[in-house]
Amino acid sequence: MSLRHAILGVLTARPMTGYELSQFLASSTGWLWSATHSQIYPALAKLREQGLIEGIEGVRGESLRKVEYRITEAGERELVTWLSSWHDLPDERDPFLLQAVFLDQVPPAAAIACLRKYVEVQEADAVRAEQHAALLAQGETPLIRERFTRSPAETHEYAMLVKSAVFRGQASVARARAAWAGELADLIEARIGAEPIPAERG
């Protein structure tokens, strides 16, 4: 279960409420693991039961409460163990690849439109990841700054190096995706010019 380790990892930067975690893991942030609050609150409860995090009760205004969660020493041990060991990758399921492998069965114009859209999306994702990588390489994302206020200075450069490399990697994967889809779109386009293709499979 990766969500629990994602939470533990984020909480090593600073303590957060469930709400803050859900903001951070909301699929906007250029983050690596998205989750909604409806997943996060039960996950926090479980991590707390297991003693991997502890909750500091606080108040908002007069009566309403909030809880700030902090990773415990047991939690840090669990995280380091998980991070240090190899975990077999789940089977990849990319719905676009599935769609693409049957694109010979639809009108070429529709196939090209899908492929071009995919290129656009992947290129936008690459840009986003590269920008995030650049910020991390400067130590200038909000979270890494907070992390640095709590960690020794001699670890900072290494952290920036590793974290920015991951987002550069994400970007180059997105560029690889854009590249093959673009090439296939070009190929199909070239064929439309050359000769008509039967629109439906036989």
Added chain:
Amino acid sequence: MSLRHAILGVLTARPMTGYELSQFLASSTGWLWSATHSQIYPALAKLREQGLIEGIEGVRGESLRKVEYRITEAGERELVTWLSSWHDLPDERDPFLLQAVFLDQVPPAAAIACLRKYVEVQEADAVRAEQHAALLAQGETPLIRERFTRSPAETHEYAMLVKSAVFRGQASVARARAAWAGELADLIEARIGAEPIPAERG
């Protein structure tokens, strides 16, 4: 729900029993969408209810039955509609990227071991995908051969072109993954040579 469209797509090649489909979609085949028989049988029942496939009852031996499923015209229309339109991509969740972004918090030797293993796995996957692409480019996988016995000859070259491009794409994505992870491992290795890194975060 992509599984249903994966099934429809495979059934355009030839009619199959649930068992044959589950063999084909078992995570071995170098295929794009893996599924187990426990998912496939209920999915087939639903597709049948909706009239997108029809079941031809057959017999095995004396008493035991088997059902061969064939895509219907309604099923083909549904498939072409799905294939022709853009579908927003689900948020990607790559557990290795999540692990990698916190690798600065573990001993460098463990980080390098994980990264090298990842490189190995991704490179093996790239080889598998490239081999499959090569077979498809020759029209020599078992399924595409059967497909060609049922489809007009003038569609064959185009089908090989599209389908092999998809697996080449899968391969180049795997290579991109191997590349960034390998570079990061090299970087960390270089740093170990240069200066000691604190093993634990502060």
Added chain:
DNA sequence: ACCGGCATGTAACTGGTTACATGATTAT
């Protein structure tokens, strides 16, 4: 007699999505 492959299903569980539900605080 026994084993591997063919063939079909169900059940329990986990992880993730969407919708439902509530209410305080803060800024306009």
Added chain:
DNA sequence: ATAATCATGTAACCAGTTACATGCCGGT
């Protein structure tokens, strides 16, 4: 007043995994 944001939860549902369950057929 009222809307946006902070804050916390539950419930229903969908997709996927693992385990349970059955039984025939063909080969050794």
